[in-house]
Amino acid sequence: MKEIKTNILLGDCKEALKTVDDNSIDLIFTSPPYADRRVKTYGGIKPEDYVGWFLPIGKQLLRVLKPDGTFILNIKEKAENGERHIYVLELILALRKQGWLWTEEFIWHKKNCYPGKWPNRFRDSWERLLQFNKNRFFKMYQEEVMVPVGDWASDRLKRLSETDKTRDNSKSGSGFGKNVSNWIDRRYVYPTNVLHLPTECNNKNHSAVFPEALPEWFMKLFTKQGDWVLDPFLGSGTTVRVARKMRRNSIGIEIVPEYCEMVKSEINQVEYLLCEGEERYEAGKNKRSAKLCRKAHRRVSPKAVTKS
Amino acid sequence: MKEIKTNILLGDCKEALKTVDDNSIDLIFTSPPYADRRVKTYGGIKPEDYVGWFLPIGKQLLRVLKPDGTFILNIKEKAENGERHIYVLELILALRKQGWLWTEEFIWHKKNCYPGKWPNRFRDSWERLLQFNKNRFFKMYQEEVMVPVGDWASDRLKRLSETDKTRDNSKSGSGFGKNVSNWIDRRYVYPTNVLHLPTECNNKNHSAVFPEALPEWFMKLFTKQGDWVLDPFLGSGTTVRVARKMRRNSIGIEIVPEYCEMVKSEINQVEYLLCEGEERYEAGKNKRSAKLCRKAHRRVSPKAVTKS
DNA sequence: GTTCCGCATGAATCGATAG
DNA sequence: ACTATCGATTCATGCGGAA
Numbered sequence: 337m338k339e340i341k342t343n344i345l346l347g348d349c350k351e352a353l354k355t356v357d358d359n360s361i362d363l364i365f366t367s368p369p370y371a372d373r374r375v376k377t378y379g380g381i382k383p384e385d386y387v388g389w390f391l392p393i394g395k396q397l398l399r400v401l402k403p404d405g406t407f408i409l410n411i412k413e414k415a416e417n418g419e420r421h422i423y424v425l426e427l428i429l430a431l432r433k434q435g436w437l438w439t440e441e442f443i444w445h446k447k448n449c450y451p452g453k454w455p456n457r458f459r460d461s462w463e464r465l466l467q468f469n470k471n472r473f474f475k476m477y478q479e480e481v482m483v484p485v486g487d488w489a490s491d492r493l494k495r496l497s498e499t500d501k502t503r504d505n506s507k508s509g510s511g512f513g514k515n516v517s518n519w520i521d522r523r524y525v526y527p528t529n530v531l532h533l534p535t536e537c538n539n540k541n542h543s544a545v546f547p548e549a550l551p552e553w554f555m556k557l558f559t560k561q562g563d564w565v566l567d568p569f570l571g572s573g574t575t576v577r578v579a580r581k582m583r584r585n586s587i588g589i590e591i592v593p594e595y596c597e598m599v600k601s602e603i604n605q606v607e608y609l610l611c612e613g614e615e616r617y618e619a620g621k622n623k624r625s626a627k628l629c630r631k632a633h634r635r636v637s638p639k640a641v642t643k644s
Numbered sequence: 645m646k647e648i649k650t651n652i653l654l655g656d657c658k659e660a661l662k663t664v665d666d667n668s669i670d671l672i673f674t675s676p677p678y679a680d681r682r683v684k685t686y687g688g689i690k691p692e693d694y695v696g697w698f699l700p701i702g703k704q705l706l707r708v709l710k711p712d713g714t715f716i717l718n719i720k721e722k723a724e725n726g727e728r729h730i731y732v733l734e735l736i737l738a739l740r741k742q743g744w745l746w747t748e749e750f751i752w753h754k755k756n757c758y759p760g761k762w763p764n765r766f767r768d769s770w771e772r773l774l775q776f777n778k779n780r781f782f783k784m785y786q787e788e789v790m791v792p793v794g795d796w797a798s799d800r801l802k803r804l805s806e807t808d809k810t811r812d813n814s815k816s817g818s819g820f821g822k823n824v825s826n827w828i829d830r831r832y833v834y835p836t837n838v839l840h841l842p843t844e845c846n847n848k849n850h851s852a853v854f855p856e857a858l859p860e861w862f863m864k865l866f867t868k869q870g871d872w873v874l875d876p877f878l879g880s881g882t883t884v885r886v887a888r889k890m891r892r893n894s895i896g897i898e899i900v901p902e903y904c905e906m907v908k909s910e911i912n913q914v915e916y917l918l919c920e921g922e923e924r925y926e927a928g929k930n931k932r933s934a935k936l937c938r939k940a941h942r943r944v945s946p947k948a949v950t951k952s
Numbered sequence: 953g954t955t956c957c958g959c960a961t962g963a964a965t966c967g968a969t970a971g
Numbered sequence: 972a973c974t975a976t977c978g979a980t981t982c983a984t985g986c987g988g989a990a
Binding site (some may be wrong): 363415417418419420422425426428429432438439440441443445447449453455456457458459460461462467472473474476478526527528529532 | 723725726727728730733734736737742745746747748749751753757758761762764765766767769770777780781782784786794834835836837839
């Protein structure tokens with residue numbers, strides 16, 4: 337089995353991206369800091385400056401993406417003084433002028449959105465997942481994200497990973513061929529452009545702005561094993577974590593040193609635990625479950641890193 | 645009980661709107677012809693002409709809406725040559741320049757959306773419901789659209805009741821603590837900005853572009869009985885039908901004579917049947933149920949009208 | 953080993969208050 | 972008058988300890 341690479345780059349992505357080769361990335365999945373959000377970690381880009389701030393990055397992304405690759409941008413405009421900001425709309429228009437095709441807009445429906453009550457609006461429970469491409473024709477593996485038939489399941493992308501495992505297993509025992517795929521076709525349908533996922537609560541030690549199921553879904557849809565995934569705003573590392581799990585190579589760029597170190601250390605620690613686990617397993621002394629490994633790497637927190 | 649008025653106007657709404665008084669409408673709810681759609685009826689507005697075509701109408705709508713009224717625009721850009729059109733984004737920006745506030749964007753998640761399969765995209769299962777206002781402060785009756793609390797609560801609060809009663813009693817002397825009992829009583833919560841409605845089945849004779857539940861929801865939220873509702877692109881008449889049912893006055897404008905006649909005739913027929921029903925009921929000869937009335941007016945189809 | 957409950961925690965938003 | 976900060980509001984979810 338070929339080795340999977342995970343490169344973590346520290347720095348401003350506008351600069352760090354220059355070290356990435358032309359036409360080398362299959363999927364860009366990222367969630368940049370929203371305007372006026374994450375002020376403490378990223379300084380808070382003002383809405384009126386947002387497009388100007390993003391465009392140089394967009395130019396680099398356009399350069400590094402393969403012609404048949406895909407760029408998924410997770411973003412949502414805030415409401416202020418009773419009105420929605422328009423910088424996201426302007427960003428879409430600006431990226432098109434830069435040469436991107438605005439292929440599709442997926443909706444991420446967050447059932448557990450932020451609470452609150454206001455006299456003039458309800459809670460905001462959705463975000464945009466904007467799909468951009470360099471070319472009208474791009475790689476898309478629709479069968480990889482098919483969902484079980486029935487209402488109970490169509491909303492539950494959470495279970496996708498489970499069902500997919502069984503499907504992969506049946507595939508691996510090849511020779512069944514058409515029978516199996518026919519049988520699958522009857523029980524699975526293609527999804528739509530609305531994704532129904534809860535946000536991950538921050539009771540876990542590392543907080544993520546989106547659940548793992550989100551990049552997982554797009555990696556299944558737009559990449560295969562061994563492909564390259566890029567996240568220029570890595571944050572707590574969800575994208576590369578999922579990429580490793582799914583055996584995709586990945587590049588993550590993060591400007592905050594503590595986050596960067598945290599992700600690196602987590603990867604090392606997982607490597608270590610996996611090796612250790614294998615050794616002990618071979619020695620027959622102990623069983624380290626995957627569950628334990630996961631627990632262990634979740635304990636890595638920014639605080640712990642800065643202390644070291 | 646005060647009489648509810650339903651005015652159906654035949655003609656191009658840009659002109660017909662001029663007969664509507666300034667500041668007289670509480671809610672505008674409409675689904676205009678999308679670019680390149682309904683070519684036969686509206687001549688098919690080209691995407692690049694869409695904003696220019698809509699702005700004069702937007703100006704009239706701005707004039708007739710009450711200062712504390714709301715304008716809901718149901719729209720979705722189509723995909724062409726692998727790319728989403730941008731005329732909706734440009735329309736939002738243009739309406740803002742015209743003086744509208746872009747207050748919110750609701751998502752209508754169509755559970756059973758149009759079937760189909762394409763190599764580069766999934767089925768489109770959502771539409772935009774853009775909310776515009778003249779003023780930052782507008783009427784909103786949030787309690788009218790509250791929804792049952794999520795399943796998590798019923799499971800969790802089920803067994804809380806026992807301990808709660810005792811706790812409540814014990815603390816009642818101190819004057820504190822009705823907190824938990826409040827939670828039990830709170831079986832309804834405010835909704836979010838994602839509407840989860842099925843598209844209407846097409847088994848009726850006239851097909852509508854949106855289900856009755858859609859205007860119904862917004863009428864509950866933004867109007868009271870006796871208020872005025874306007875739909876400048878009436879189509880098959882869903883908006884005024886719902887308005888009548890909910891005892892809101894309404895104005896509907898439609899450019900296609902056959903549609904216009906159909907709606908008018910449907911209203912008359914319902915009136916007639918209601919009167920007839922009352923008479924017969926008083927005479928004790930017959931019972932005409934509301935169900936029957938509904939059935940009767942559903943039989944009115946454009947075909948039937950043109951034949952007469 | 954289950955299931956069950958207490959609790960903390962959000963890419964939020966508005967109005968009021970302070971400089 | 973304008974910006975900056977703060978408190979109040981609200982509900983789905985996962986974790987951890989308890990039954």
